[in-house]
Amino acid sequence: MQHLVSLLPYNTFGIDVSAAHFTTCQSVASLKEALKSGVQPILILGGGSNILFTKPVDGLVIRNEIEGMEVVRSFENRVWVKVGGGVLWHDFVQWAVKQDFGGVENLSLIPGTVGAAPVQNIGAYGVELKDVFVKLEAVSLETGKLHHFSAADCAFAYRDSYFKRAGKNKFCITSVTLTLSKKRHRLNLSYGDILRTLQEMGVKKPEIADVSRAVVHIRSSKLPDPAKIGNCGSFFKNPEVERPVFESIRAEFPNLNGFDLPNGKVKIPAGWLIEQCGWKGKRVGNTGAYEKQALVLVNYGGAKGAEVKTLASMIIDSVKTRFGVNLEAEVNIL
């Protein structure tokens, strides 16, 4: 175990705070060993791509580096793949695409690890982790025992799960089992730009690898590369508003698109609301809302977590004042 370690290399926002104690684990056994130290509280870190540090971290930070990727069951049309919690999500996607296994191609290029994916039920371009999820294994940080979770146990919802609620900070997800198609793939091309991008790429009969390429193209043209500009992807969730609220905004802005939800509410794009409030591309000190996607807050270099948090509060206030809509952070602010 190391002491007073800078977390700068371990978070994509590029915030420099220290951890009182730091260690890594490469297996369930080494994780259990680390837990025996008794240091509290414990923070499990994956790729550090959905976390904003605003102060030094007390206790023990454990970076999950548990590798492994294997087909554990094979059916006529599908396979189950068990993946280590520390595997980079995009490495897993690339592997799946290469095998011509379908289901995660729309989730290409999402930063972070496989173990973190279920926590916020990662999603993009019409697909969410829950759509390919079978089960996961997680070690209790309190008892060191291995637990098994079904999809129902995980209580997946939009950018949400049990691990963001009652199970928050209580487990380290050590493996995730996912179901992928090996025949009769069902490509999901319904989301906005995918079909247009495939056409631009000259693809007539898209295959899994083409969809992945299209998603990589769209993401890299809109979202900043964390290796160059610190960020955590979407900073806020897209808000769900009552229909009359949506109608009243649309009366003024007929171009506003909403997504009808089964509960009668309408999901509206936070990026659009933020842009209307004049934040897109605006820089405040070392931070700002990204010029190509206002939902992404960025660190232009040397930003403090507190600065980003202040910017987020200013954005929340202006969207509330202008539209009466409450924005909620998607990123975990510590």
Ligand code: EPU
């Ligand atoms: N929009 C604007 N201005 C902006 C940004 C977006 O008007 O500055 C409008 C767009 O024109 C579009 C709509 O908002 O009509 C939706 O934009 P986009 O397709 O870029 O998606 P998003 O709703 O902003 C969500 C996810 C992303 C995911 C994309 C694609 C959330 C919080 N974010 O963003 O996920 O990649 O859809 O599926 O749901 C992430 O979670 O970190 C993330 C990047």
